[in-house]
Amino acid sequence: MGIVERKEREKEEMRKLILEAAQKLFLETGFEKVSIRNIADAIEYSPATIYLYFKDKNELLYAIHNIGFQKMIEEFHPALSLADPFDRLVEMGRRYFRFAFENPELFDLMFIMNAPMDALACRDDIWDEGRSAFGLLVKCVQDCIDAGVFKYQDAEVAAIMIWSSVHGYTALFLRKRLDMFEESRRKELMEEAFDLFIKTIQKGL
Amino acid sequence: MGIVERKEREKEEMRKLILEAAQKLFLETGFEKVSIRNIADAIEYSPATIYLYFKDKNELLYAIHNIGFQKMIEEFHPALSLADPFDRLVEMGRRYFRFAFENPELFDLMFIMNAPMDALACRDDIWDEGRSAFGLLVKCVQDCIDAGVFKYQDAEVAAIMIWSSVHGYTALFLRKRLDMFEESRRKELMEEAFDLFIKTIQKGL
DNA sequence: TTGTTTACTAAACAGTGTTCATTACATTTG
DNA sequence: CAAATGTAATGAACACTGTTTAGTAAACAA
CATH class of the missing domain: 1.10.357.10 (Tetracycline Repressor, domain 2)
Structure with a gap:
């Protein structure tokens, strides 16, 4: 049953997706000027999703x-x-x-x-x-x-x-x-x- | 005509009032956690008033x-x-x-x-x-x-x-x-x- | 085909800095 | 003194912010 492992992999990939989008925005625009909504927009997910991967x-x-x-x-x-x-x-x-x-x-x-x-x-x-x-x-x-x-x-x-x-x-x-x-x-x-x-x-x- | 001078004095006093309330709040609570509205509340004026004295x-x-x-x-x-x-x-x-x-x-x-x-x-x-x-x-x-x-x-x-x-x-x-x-x-x-x-x-x- | 778990989101909450039309009052002018 | 002018103060809005929650739709297990 590789399903649970695939899910874990997907979870990890999502984390990475968020992190990379966030990093890109932050380094481009500066940390003070980037909001959770900006990051969510960049990866085309809702802001609430980010809170499923980061507290x-x-x-x-x-x-x-x-x-x-x-x-x-x-x-x-x-x-x-x-x-x-x-x-x-x-x-x-x-x-x-x-x-x-x-x-x-x-x-x-x-x-x-x-x-x-x-x-x-x-x-x-x-x-x-x-x-x-x-x-x-x-x-x-x-x-x-x-x-x-x-x-x-x-x-x-x-x-x-x-x-x-x-x-x-x-x-x-x-x-x-x-x-x-x-x-x-x-x-x-x-x-x-x-x-x-x-x-x-x-x-x- | 001392009116213009009195007005200037009052303006100066208001600035000082804001500044002192702000300083007190800031040093108590930390700069990150104090808002313009908090300061306005402390001196019992509206938030908009502060913008008449500080850009x-x-x-x-x-x-x-x-x-x-x-x-x-x-x-x-x-x-x-x-x-x-x-x-x-x-x-x-x-x-x-x-x-x-x-x-x-x-x-x-x-x-x-x-x-x-x-x-x-x-x-x-x-x-x-x-x-x-x-x-x-x-x-x-x-x-x-x-x-x-x-x-x-x-x-x-x-x-x-x-x-x-x-x-x-x-x-x-x-x-x-x-x-x-x-x-x-x-x-x-x-x-x-x-x-x-x-x-x-x-x-x- | 059920029932359950999971991933996701729309919408709201409570806040932020800031602006602006409007009010209320002090001052000057006729 | 009354009318006109100037100005200090504000209520209400705008466009944001981080964060939470109830609800939906799809994926999985029985």
Whole structure:
């Protein structure tokens, strides 16, 4: 009796259909401006149908947030295979940057917007995606410590410091808090500031 | 003929009435959950009245964002009169932190939310509040350079680096991206990471 | 051919920001 | 003082939003 399996497959496909339409609309138009009705229109189903596959809008956004993490991890992969741990760290920083600039809406969803965290909170679950991505950073920092690149004792604390710094630029940039610098200079300034940070932690402590 | 002046005064008072009710509601309930109708109810006027004093909701949020900056500048004042420029820098960082934790909604509005920047953008104005607050930081960094505390050449680039770092913690924290650490350890970790950053830039380069 | 499960939807609910014609009153003019 | 003008405030609507529910039609099982 393959019926139940076919149904499951169809259910999965429907989820995917919704998710892909939603993602497309979101990345085109921005998350703030897309409604459940828009998504329903795009896939030619009624709005109520979406609620048969996702508890609410937050849960839908959380699912897309997950896709974002998959994509990010993929793009981090080449960096992770660099031999020198410090090179690896710098490259991870650059790729965090690049991911944010090339996928501003996805990045916003993953690291700034409230919706996905609200979804997690209301079924009090933990942010596994964030945890394991952060784990990659901690591991890299630990490798740097072990290799004697810098002399921090606590890899986790150092990782938070580094993440915060790199996240700071991107968050300020994406939420238009660096628009006071003229557009041409903006990205250049950020690059310089990032390089300065790298040089500083390399020689520091 | 003092009539026109009285009218102006009344207009100003009405603006203030709206602004104060709005601020109270926003800080109590969070910006996402307060509607124009809620504000109108609180001051016992019709919703349409608010639009006689503010172009739209973004403009209202921008006005509150301004109040936030006044408050922040006030709270920065004691730090600015410290003799040693590096002490000044560290104290500014700590106060940025503290302001964010004690006024999470206001901070969010000032440095994370889109609304006030959208208000600025659609009357293509520049973010003066941010500019001048950032100016304070640049000045302090320049003083540090002049005093030989660190050897950066470009105070502005160094200031962006420092701002980004401090902003990074707070933004990640406020938007619940540090909730993967248990609550008791969270703030402690941030303090440690901040101290580590301070030590690093002090000795770096 | 029944009975039951499933997938879907139309319609409604309760809210949102915003606009506009109309009212009610303060001010100025004849 | 009465009539004309200006203006502050609003009721009601518009076009949305996320979400729920009762009901339908098709697919499946007996």
